[in-house]
Amino acid sequence: MSTQRELTDRIRESVIPERGEIPLFVYSDPDVYALELERLFGQTWLFVAHLSEVPKPGSFVVRSMGEESVIVGRGDDSVVRVFLNACRHRGMKLACEDFGETNMWRCPYHGFTYGSKGDFLGTFLGAPFERVAYPQGLDRAALHLLEARCEVYKGMVFATWAKEGPSLEEFLGDVRWYLDLIIGRAEMEVVGVPERWVVPTNWRLPSENFISDAYHTATAHSFLSRLDMVKGADFGRDGYHVDPGGGHGLGVGVHVDGESYFPAELAGEYAANLGEGQLETLARIKNMHGGVFPNMSFLIPNFIELDGRRVSGAMIRVWQPAGPNRTQVWSWHLVEKNAPEWWKKLGRRMYTQTFSSSGMFDQDDTENWEAQTRVSDGALYRKDEFVLHYGMGLELPPLPSDEFPGPGGVYDGKFSEAAGRTFYRVWLDHILREKTR
Ligand code: FES
Numbered sequence: 053m054s055t056q057r058e059l060t061d062r063i064r065e066s067v068i069p070e071r072g073e074i075p076l077f078v079y080s081d082p083d084v085y086a087l088e089l090e091r092l093f094g095q096t097w098l099f100v101a102h103l104s105e106v107p108k109p110g111s112f113v114v115r116s117m118g119e120e121s122v123i124v125g126r127g128d129d130s131v132v133r134v135f136l137n138a139c140r141h142r143g144m145k146l147a148c149e150d151f152g153e154t155n156m157w158r159c160p161y162h163g164f165t166y167g168s169k170g171d172f173l174g175t176f177l178g179a180p181f182e183r184v185a186y187p188q189g190l191d192r193a194a195l196h197l198l199e200a201r202c203e204v205y206k207g208m209v210f211a212t213w214a215k216e217g218p219s220l221e222e223f224l225g226d227v228r229w230y231l232d233l234i235i236g237r238a239e240m241e242v243v244g245v246p247e248r249w250v251v252p253t254n255w256r257l258p259s260e261n262f263i264s265d266a267y268h269t270a271t272a273h274s275f276l277s278r279l280d281m282v283k284g285a286d287f288g289r290d291g292y293h294v295d296p297g298g299g300h301g302l303g304v305g306v307h308v309d310g311e312s313y314f315p316a317e318l319a320g321e322y323a324a325n326l327g328e329g330q331l332e333t334l335a336r337i338k339n340m341h342g343g344v345f346p347n348m349s350f351l352i353p354n355f356i357e358l359d360g361r362r363v364s365g366a367m368i369r370v371w372q373p374a375g376p377n378r379t380q381v382w383s384w385h386l387v388e389k390n391a392p393e394w395w396k397k398l399g400r401r402m403y404t405q406t407f408s409s410s411g412m413f414d415q416d417d418t419e420n421w422e423a424q425t426r427v428s429d430g431a432l433y434r435k436d437e438f439v440l441h442y443g444m445g446l447e448l449p450p451l452p453s454d455e456f457p458g459p460g461g462v463y464d465g466k467f468s469e470a471a472g473r474t475f476y477r478v479w480l481d482h483i484l485r486e487k488t489r
Pocket residue numbers: 139140141142143144159160161162163164
């Protein structure tokens with residue numbers, strides 16, 4: 053047990069992203085995790101929902117920010133707002149369903165009620181036997197649900213507990229150009245409800261994997277080349293590694309077939325939503341994996357052949373922290389609302405076969421993340437300064453800006469950990485900052 057000052061000194065001295073050095077203890081130490089909940093998840097922007105999940109006034113979904121349950125609801129004014137899912141009377145969880153549509157939220161404990169629509173969204177409406185129980189009256193304004201700052205980018209709803217600080221667009225910065233290729237290329241909608249499952253791993257391992265680990269695909273997912281589903285074992289290298297700054301990062305896999313793998317029926321909608329460089333990049337994409345700092349991932353999985361057609365999809369993941377060694381995975385499958393039926397149907401099949409609770413890739417990845425977490429929790433590793441290697445591409449300069457249309461530091465070939473090192477620089481900025489909400 054160390055004091056908070058001793059812990060932050062130890063982190064400052066041993067987490068050295070510039071040299072690609074990350075000590076193993078930061079993955080399972082309960083004190084590091086407690087700091088993260090307060091200084092990172094209590095401060096930064098977090099993805100909570102897609103607008104299509106709250107389509108009407110009164111519709112809501114229940115999500116988490118860090119370990120805290122929140123209600124994401126839409127008012128009559130069409131504005132989406134985010135509240136702590138806790139009654140102001142004694143803190144009982146207010147919305148116990150995962151999603152729904154309602155005129156008001158009534159606390160299951162003593163019955164305090166709150167508006168769920170329009171101007172009344174989050175407002176205290178009344179209490180049972182109010183005149184008898186509170187003859188002196190209640191300060192209604194003080195009973196308003198605690199509200200997070202909320203902004204939307206291309207249908208993606210983000211929230212933060214920080215009252216001040218960067219806007220969502222400033223926070224996202226250059227990663228927006230790449231996010232557009234997934235969720236801004238057309239009108240997108242979530243298919244069904246997000247899948248959820250629990251993995252005994254620290255949340256950072258999968259988050260980093262999507263941001264800067266294309267290298268593992270040749271080994272961990274070698275079934276792809278062994279089953280002749282891709283050309284050659286180094287299929288994960290072709291393309292670009294991108295460090296857009298801000299702790300975000302991604303890999304863009306490209307093909308050389310000359311023609312876009314996306315459905316021709318959607319070409320007009322893509323052209324209306326994307327810039328020239330984005331369209332040019334989308335036409336070459338065979339996959340794209342990445343992450344928005346700290347725990348949201350996005351993915352266009354490798355195009356695979358189903359029923360004689362190449363098909364892929366659009367996915368969002370959140371690696372929800374549930375303890376230093378436990379992560380609840382949230383997985384959304386999205387599709388273009390105006391897509392032809394074959395693309396929607398095959399996309400659902402592709403989703404269940406590749407990246408989902410039943411996905412072939414998830415089976416491979418999860419085994420590694422689980423074992424890494426077990427190792428990091430061993431007493432010997434915690435005592436010794438066992439330092440992990442994040443040095444791939446340390447000496448490589450980014451490409452000149454005229455060689456790729458997208459912004460950020462762009463590296464030729466996906467074998468680099470540049471964005472992973474930036475992830476840890478930004479992580480350090482949060483963890484070592486003493487100011488909290
Ligand atoms: Fe909600 Fe008492 S805790 S009404």
